[in-house]
Amino acid sequence: MWGLTWDERLLDLLLPRTCAGCREDLPPPMQGPLCGPCLGLLARRRLPPPRRRNGRLLGPVSAAFAYAPPLPALVHAFKYGRRLAVGDALGAWMAGAWGLGEGGAAPDALVPVPLHPRRERDRGFNQARILARWVSGRTGVPVWDALRRQTHTPPQARVRRSRRARAMTNAFRADPDLDLWARRIVLIDDVCTTGGTLEGCALALFEAGAAAVDAFVLAQA
Ligand SMILES: [Zn+2]
Numbered sequence: 001m002w003g004l005t006w007d008e009r010l011l012d013l014l015l016p017r018t019c020a021g022c023r024e025d026l027p028p029p030m031q032g033p034l035c036g037p038c039l040g041l042l043a044r045r046r047l048p049p050p051r052r053r054n055g056r057l058l059g060p061v062s063a064a065f066a067y068a069p070p071l072p073a074l075v076h077a078f079k080y081g082r083r084l085a086v087g088d089a090l091g092a093w094m095a096g097a098w099g100l101g102e103g104g105a106a107p108d109a110l111v112p113v114p115l116h117p118r119r120e121r122d123r124g125f126n127q128a129r130i131l132a133r134w135v136s137g138r139t140g141v142p143v144w145d146a147l148r149r150q151t152h153t154p155p156q157a158r159v160r161r162s163r164r165a166r167a168m169t170n171a172f173r174a175d176p177d178l179d180l181w182a183r184r185i186v187l188i189d190d191v192c193t194t195g196g197t198l199e200g201c202a203l204a205l206f207e208a209g210a211a212a213v214d215a216f217v218l219a220q221a
Contacts, residue, residue, distance in 0.1 A: 020077040020086045021070030033077070033086045038070045045071060046097065047220060058187075058195070058202040058213055063220035064097035067191055071219045075190055079127050087127060090190075091134025094218050098139055105184060107214070109144040110136055113189040113201055114172070116149045131218055132188040143188075146180060146208075147172045147201055171200045174208035181209035192217040 017026040021038030034042060045065040065071050078087040112128035120126050132143045151171050174180055187201050192215070202213040 020083065021073050023073075033074065033083070033089050034070060041070055042093070045219075057206055058199055058215060061192060061195065061198065061215040061217065061220070062097075062099060063192060063217050064094045065219045067219040067221040075127075075219065079123065079190070082124065084125075084130075087125075087130050088134070090218055091131045094131055094216075095134045095138035098135055098216065106139070107141055107186045107212075108183040109146065109185055110139075110141050110188050110216075111144050111146045111185050111201070111205070113187060113197055114145070114147045114149045116151070128189045131190060135188060135216065141186070144178060144185075146175050146178050146185070147204055148175060171197075172204040174204045176208075178208075180205060182211045183209075184212045185210050185214070187213060187215040189215065189217045191219050191221055193221040 017028075017030070017032050018024065019026055019035040019038055020033035021041070022035060024035055026032050026035055030036075042065070045068055047063045047066055067075075074086055074090060077083045078090060110132045112126060112132040114120075114128075115123070115126045129143065129145070135141070136143045149171060150173055185205050187198055187205075189198065192198060198215045198217075202215075205213050
């Protein structure tokens with residue numbers, strides 16, 4: 001499951017209980033992943049619902065949190081430290097912040113932003129898919145793996161913004177075996193910075209016939 005070995009999963013369970021935000025030891029019986037002060041900080045990172053982006057295609061992007069401490073440490077522990085328990089906590093918090101569709105039609109599907117297959121193989125999982133499953137568990141909206149990432153883009157921090165936006169335009173394509181015609185889609189991702197990745201995903205979904213594409217992300221940088 002997720003491509004991790006059982007040893008790695010066991011290790012994740014047995015890791016010392018330290019706060020994933022500040023790395024202090026957690027006093028028993030606290031299980032983490034955050035200590036009390038970091039939890040308080042997290043509560044203040046909640047964002048109000050959606051901000052409409054300037055993009056022509058993509059609808060409103062909602063974020064559960066602002067990308068400010070302790071979020072960067074949590075996301076890092078999840079993605080690069082492969083602490084799946086942290087990912088599960090993030091997924092549960094994100095699901096709790098779900099507000100899309102309130103007063104409107106529920107979306108047809110949640111579509112996680114894909115990783116390039118090579119990167120997903122290296123990491124052992126796609127963090128966006130794990131988050132999407134948590135949101136799906138709360139909302140009942142199904143998760144569709146509707147997109148493929150067709151270019152292996154360099155880590156975004158190393159690419160300038162303008163180049164990054166252009167690189168994302170053709171980075172994704174929709175799965176031709178899925179019928180996306182007239183579907184209302186909500187993209188799911190971990191961190192949104194410029195929105196270029198989400199725009200690239202939206203473009204591919206609209207080209208496949210989707211009627212509306214919004215986004216819900218864990219944190220907005
Ligand atoms: Zn802490």
